[in-house]
Amino acid sequence: MMELRLSDLRDGESGIINSVGVGRGRGRGDGRRAGRGWGFRKRLEDMGLTPGTKVTVVKSAPFNGPLEVYVRGSRLAIGRGMAERIFVEVKR
Amino acid sequence: MTKNKFTIALAGNANVGKSVIFNQLTGLHQHIGNWPGKTVEKAEGTLHFKGYTIDVIDLPGIYSLSTFSLEELISREYIAVERPDLIINIVDASLLERNLFFTLQLLELETPMIMALNQMDMAKRKGTKIDHEKLEKLLGIPVIPTVAVSGTGIYELLEKAIEITEKRVDMKPLKAQYGKEIEERIKKISNLVEKIQFKYPARWVAMKLLEGDKEVENEILEINSEIVATAKKLAGEIEEIHGHSCSTVITSERYEVASRIAREVQEITPPIKPPMRERIHALTTHRILGYPIMAISLLSIFFSIFTFGDYTSGLLSDVFYGLEPIFEGIFGAGIAGKLVWGGVIEGIIGGATVALPYILPFYFILYFLEDSGYLSRIAFLMDNLMHKIGLHGKAFIPVMLGFGCNVPGCLGCRIMETTRERLLTAFVVTLVPCAATTVIILGLVGRFVGVQWALALYVVDLLIIFVLGRIAFKTLPGEPTALIMEMSDYRVPHMKTVLKQTWFRLMEFIKMAFPLIIVGSLVIKLAEVINLLEPIANILSPVTVTWLGLPVITGITLIFGVIRKELTLIMLATLLGTTNFAQVMTTVQMIVFTLVAMLYIPCIATIATLVKEFGWKKALFITLFEIVFAIILGGIAFRLLMLAY
Numbered sequence: 178m179m180e181l182r183l184s185d186l187r188d189g190e191s192g193i194i195n196s197v198g199v200g201r202g203r204g205r206g207d208g209r210r211a212g213r214g215w216g217f218r219k220r221l222e223d224m225g226l227t228p229g230t231k232v233t234v235v236k237s238a239p240f241n242g243p244l245e246v247y248v249r250g251s252r253l254a255i256g257r258g259m260a261e262r263i264f265v266e267v268k269r
Numbered sequence: 270m271t272k273n274k275f276t277i278a279l280a281g282n283a284n285v286g287k288s289v290i291f292n293q294l295t296g297l298h299q300h301i302g303n304w305p306g307k308t309v310e311k312a313e314g315t316l317h318f319k320g321y322t323i324d325v326i327d328l329p330g331i332y333s334l335s336t337f338s339l340e341e342l343i344s345r346e347y348i349a350v351e352r353p354d355l356i357i358n359i360v361d362a363s364l365l366e367r368n369l370f371f372t373l374q375l376l377e378l379e380t381p382m383i384m385a386l387n388q389m390d391m392a393k394r395k396g397t398k399i400d401h402e403k404l405e406k407l408l409g410i411p412v413i414p415t416v417a418v419s420g421t422g423i424y425e426l427l428e429k430a431i432e433i434t435e436k437r438v439d440m441k442p443l444k445a446q447y448g449k450e451i452e453e454r455i456k457k458i459s460n461l462v463e464k465i466q467f468k469y470p471a472r473w474v475a476m477k478l479l480e481g482d483k484e485v486e487n488e489i490l491e492i493n494s495e496i497v498a499t500a501k502k503l504a505g506e507i508e509e510i511h512g513h514s515c516s517t518v519i520t521s522e523r524y525e526v527a528s529r530i531a532r533e534v535q536e537i538t539p540p541i542k543p544p545m546r547e548r549i550h551a552l553t554t555h556r557i558l559g560y561p562i563m564a565i566s567l568l569s570i571f572f573s574i575f576t577f578g579d580y581t582s583g584l585l586s587d588v589f590y591g592l593e594p595i596f597e598g599i600f601g602a603g604i605a606g607k608l609v610w611g612g613v614i615e616g617i618i619g620g621a622t623v624a625l626p627y628i629l630p631f632y633f634i635l636y637f638l639e640d641s642g643y644l645s646r647i648a649f650l651m652d653n654l655m656h657k658i659g660l661h662g663k664a665f666i667p668v669m670l671g672f673g674c675n676v677p678g679c680l681g682c683r684i685m686e687t688t689r690e691r692l693l694t695a696f697v698v699t700l701v702p703c704a705a706t707t708v709i710i711l712g713l714v715g716r717f718v719g720v721q722w723a724l725a726l727y728v729v730d731l732l733i734i735f736v737l738g739r740i741a742f743k744t745l746p747g748e749p750t751a752l753i754m755e756m757s758d759y760r761v762p763h764m765k766t767v768l769k770q771t772w773f774r775l776m777e778f779i780k781m782a783f784p785l786i787i788v789g790s791l792v793i794k795l796a797e798v799i800n801l802l803e804p805i806a807n808i809l810s811p812v813t814v815t816w817l818g819l820p821v822i823t824g825i826t827l828i829f830g831v832i833r834k835e836l837t838l839i840m841l842a843t844l845l846g847t848t849n850f851a852q853v854m855t856t857v858q859m860i861v862f863t864l865v866a867m868l869y870i871p872c873i874a875t876i877a878t879l880v881k882e883f884g885w886k887k888a889l890f891i892t893l894f895e896i897v898f899a900i901i902l903g904g905i906a907f908r909l910l911m912l913a914y
Contacts, residue, residue, distance in 0.1 A: 196513070216337050219480075219516060220753055223333035225367055227521040228513060239556045242653040243662065243752050249366045249528070252550075252758075254649045256661055256751035 181267050183232065184244065184260035191233040192265030197221050221259065225249040232265060275434050276324045278348065280375055281359035282368055283330030284642070284757035286387045288312075289417040289766045290359055291327040294427075301773045308683055308691055308882045309339050318427050326353065332367070332755075334374045336484050338686040348378050349468045354434045356382040357426065362392035362399055362414070363758075365535055369527035372408065373445045379470045382442065383411040383429050390416045391760070394544070398536040407530050409442040418763045444472075445526045447519065450510055454479065454503040461496045462489075479504045480516035546759040553646045554756075563650055566643075567669065574630050574673065575704065581626035589618040604798055611798075612791030619790065619833050620783045623674070627704050629775055631673045635681075636770045640762035645754055652752045658735055659742025660685075661752040664694045671701035675875040676778060678703075679882060689747040692883055696891055697738045699871040699879070702730055705834035706867050712838050714863045717851040726863060733868070733902075781881065782874035789832040789873050802828075816904040817865065818911070819858055820845075830866055831873055837866045857910040861903050869899035 180195055197218045225248050226232065235245040235252070243256045255263075281287045291299075295314025304311045312327040328347065329340035336342055348356065358375055360368040375382060386401055405412040411429045415422030432438050446452060458475035467474060467489070477485040478500035490497050504515040511518045553562055593610065600606035638644050644666055652662030663684050671678030678698035682691040702710065715723035742749070796802055802825045806813075809824035817823075822844045830837035841862075842848045850859060870892055871879065879888035 197517070216748070217751070218514075219333075219335050219520075220337045220750075222517060222520040223335060223337065223370075224753055224755075225370070225524060227524050228517060229521065230524075236554070236556065238554070238559075238650060238653060240653050243649055245554065245649065245756065249524070251364050251367050252756045254645070254652070254662070254752055254754050254756055256652055256656070256753065258656075259751040259753060 178266055178268055180264055182261050183234065183246070183255075183263040183265050184237075184257055186234040186265065186267065188234060188236045190267065191231055192267040194226055194228050194230050194232055195264045195266050196228055197226065198262040198264060217259065217262075221255075221263065224253060225251070226263060232263075273320060274322045274324075275354040276326065276351075277355045277357055277430060278326045278328050278353040279357050279359060280328045280344065280348075280371075281330060282332055282361065282364075282371055283755065285330070285359050285361040285364075285368065286417040286763075287327065287330055287359045288770070289763050290357075290385060290387065290415070290423070290426075291325065292766045292769050293417055293420055293423050294323075294325050297769070299769075299773065301777060303881070304343050307339055307343060308688070309343050310683060316427075319431065321431060323427075323430070332371060334371075334378070335480070336482060339688065342484065345378065345469075348375075348380055353380065355430055356380050357385055357430065358382055359385045359387050361757075362386050362389050363395045363397055365397075365399065366524075366528050366531040369530055370524055373443075373523055373527055376408070376410070376442050376444070377470070377473045377476065379442075379473070381433050383413065383426070383433055384408065385417075385422065385426055386412050386414045387417050389414045389421075390419075391758070394540075396538040396540050398538075400534045400536075404530070404534045407443065407533065409440050411438070411440065445523060447522045451479070451507060451519065451522070454507060457503060458496065458500050461493075461499065465489075465492050465496070467492070475500070476519060479507065480519055481514070549759050550646070550756070553643065554649055559646070559650050563647055567647075570634055571672065574627065574634070575707075577630055578626040578704065582622045585622045585625065586618060589614075589621070607798055608791065608794055612794040613787055615794075616787035616790035616832075617783070619836075620779070620786045623705070623833065624775065624779055624782070628674055628677065628778055629771065631670070631677060632771045632774045633767065635670065635677070636767045636774075637762050640760070640767055642757055642759045645756045648752070648754060649756060658697065658738030659749055660690060660694055660697070660738070661750065663752065663754065664690070664697070667694050667698050668701055671698035671703060672707075673704055675699055675701065675703050675871055676782060676878050677774070679875060679878040680774075680777075682882070686750050687747070689745055690750060692887065693738070693741055693745060695879060695882065696741055697734055699875060699891060699895065700730065700734045700737060700868065702727065702867055703834065705872070708835045709838045709866050710863055713841075713850060713859050717849075718856050718859055722860060726860070726867065729864070730867060737898075778874075781877055785873045785877050786832055793829060793832065812900060816900065816907075817861055818907045819862055819865075820854065823862055827866065827869065831870055834866065834872050837862075855914075857907065857914055860910060861907045864906055865899045865903040867899075868902065869896050871895065 181192065183192070186192060230248060233247040235247055237244045241257050243254045244260045246253050246255055279287055279291055291312060291314065295316050298316065299312060299314035301310060301312050303309060309329060314325045316323050316325060326347070328344045331338070331341050331344055334341055334345045356375060358372050360372065372384065386399065386404070392399060401412045401414050411433065413422050413426045413429055415426060447455070455472060455475045458478055459471035462471040462474045474485060474489065478489065478497065481504065486497055507515045507518055553559055596610055596614065597606060600609055648662035648665060651665035655661055655664045666684060667678045667681035670681045675698055678701065679695045682694040682698065685691045685694050710723050710726055714726060796805070805828065806821050806824035810821050813819045813824045814821055823841070825844060826837045826840040829840045841850065845853045847853060854862070876888055876892055879891060
């Protein structure tokens with residue numbers, strides 16, 4: 178098991194969400210309350226990307242485009258910048 | 270007590286068939302406008318059923334009741350403040366878990382509710398079987414299975430709505446329970462909230478405060494700041510326990526409840542063969558093939574709209590202008606007759622020859638594509654490109670619309686999530702060459718200078734969009750939002766809904782644009798009749814002649830262009846007395862003129878749209894900026910081109 182960014186997953190690979198970071202890097206501690214990035218994380222979580230959820234990367238659009246992911250039975254498009262801030266536990 | 274009039278609000282995720290149900294319920298008795306002071310569309314309708322008059326409000330399609338977008342804020346404000354008698358929660362049966370997450374939040378607002386378990390046919394095809402009676406028991410609200418596109422279940426839905434509003438049935442709606450450590454703290458806060466007068470239910474407020482919801486926090490702060498402080502402290506404790514932010518914990522647990530209910534009521538046996546819609550999805554979002562498919566679809570759509578529009582437009586104006594002699598026979602060819610014809614009637618003709626041939630098919634195809642699900646695929650493919658100007662994939666849709674007409678383009682900016690992004694997108698849209706601008710580019714430069722120059726102008730425009738878009742993105746304060754969107758399954762669009770949406774949007778356009786076009790035409794006609802045009806052209810000559818190197822009369826044509834851009838070309842022909850522009854204008858003049866006409870101002874209908882969506886100040890700023898920008902750029906282009914020629 179290893180922790181990767183969602184954006185680093187290969188097409189077809191699945192992982193379990195560990196955390197959704199705020200700001201650059203692994204901001205697990207910063208910005209917990211409202212403020213910069215609050216809306217971003219809330220949005221992802223409202224769409225079902227909560228810690229512990231299984232997420233599968235179906236494919237990504239070319240030139241660092243968004244990712245097509247499968248989560249909780251539905252298909253979402255997530256911008257790459259957002260996907261980079263989602264940390265997932267992957268079996269490799 | 271019985272009353273014969275009540276209000277129902279329709280609430281649900283996007284793409285669950287909400288607008289189909291709305292149309293099935295209200296037929297043609299609907300009104301589409303904006304929520305007061307907001308750039309969010311509000312659809313209302315009325316229906317009569319068994320002696321009752323029922324007002325139906327179609328709330329925006331959303332996934333949550335937080336503060337992420339204006340739609341979410343408006344929806345929860347509406348439910349809490351306006352207090353509809355009943356909410357119909359429309360749910361996509363094939364995506365139960367995500368939909369139930371929203372249902373649970375609606376239940377927390379403690380308004381009477383029933384559920385329309387929609388798209389049962391789709392769920393069946395996907396191999397999902399749902400025990401709706403069990404769902405009804407678990408949720409404690411009536412659940413009616415529906416297939417909106419065929420009208421199945423709509424009657425039952427209304428019957429149930431009446432039963433509930435008359436309190437003939439006694440239901441105990443589910444209150445989702447969270448972990449013990451959370452429930453204890455919710456209780457503590459809601460006890461405090463109950464002591465103050467507030468529009469939302471105490472438990473809901475307590476949860477929002479724990480989640481760190483800014484809007485609720487600010488409103489409570491004004492009443493009693495201690496409550497907020499207590500909530501912050503308690504939220505901190507939950508964070509200590511779980512190691513995640515409190516809003517994460519609550520959202521996770523809420524999803525957990527939704528997931529458990531979904532698992533209990535549904536049985537999924539996925540079909541073995543990948544269905545057609547999945548193959549179409551794979552093809553249209555393919556990393557290589559997706560792009561040519563998109564380009565071909567969009568180009569053929571534009572080509573057919575322009576061909577159709579050009580033909581119909583010509584036909585319509587022939588018919589209208591054929592009436593001129595008859596008109597003159599009645600009103601005479603005097604000043605009054607000229608004013609009425611040249612101002613009012615020509616304004617109507619102008620509007621009609623744009624609205625019907627271009628806007629109508631445009632809207633139709635837009636709603637057709639939206640309903641089918643293809644628009645979200647386009648947004649997926651274009652996300653990367655739009656990021657270059659600080660926007661995300663969805664912004665491509667209004668920009669694309671702008672190529673047809675800037676008005677629907679600006680209205681289409683409503684699909685963006687935040688006000689900042691709406692404004693940025695609208696700014697970009699006003700720089701996009703619309704159908705009328707294309708007429709000028711092709712009719713003047715394309716015809717008399719060369720197609721390569723016409724193309725060059727397009728390229729220049731795209732570069733300008735890119736550069737200005739980027740600058741605006743950097744200067745406008747606020748956080749950029751990234752793309753996060755559901756790509757719902759492809760489906761066959763529901764024609765009746767598509768046609769109705771087209772119709773109501775067309776009416777919206779006519780109501781907004783026609784009066785302005787008519788008044789504008791009248792003013793300019795008046796100026797012409799009292800011989801004001803020439804003095805105005807002379808006043809403008811330092812700009813037009815000295816700076817831009819154009820003939821004096823172009824000042825007049827550019828004024829006409831404010832009404833409708835293609836008038837610049839028509840007036841040019843009228844005033845120069847020829848359509849062979851090469852005889853009276855030099856190559857450089859034609860290029861510079863087209864460049865300025867392309868950029869100098871959003872037309873009057875677009876300005877009106879900007880005012881409606883963003884207010885006077887912003888609309889005025891964009892307009893003035895573009896005039897100044899076009900003039901400066903035109904002058905520079907003139908000097909550069911003079912060096913080359």
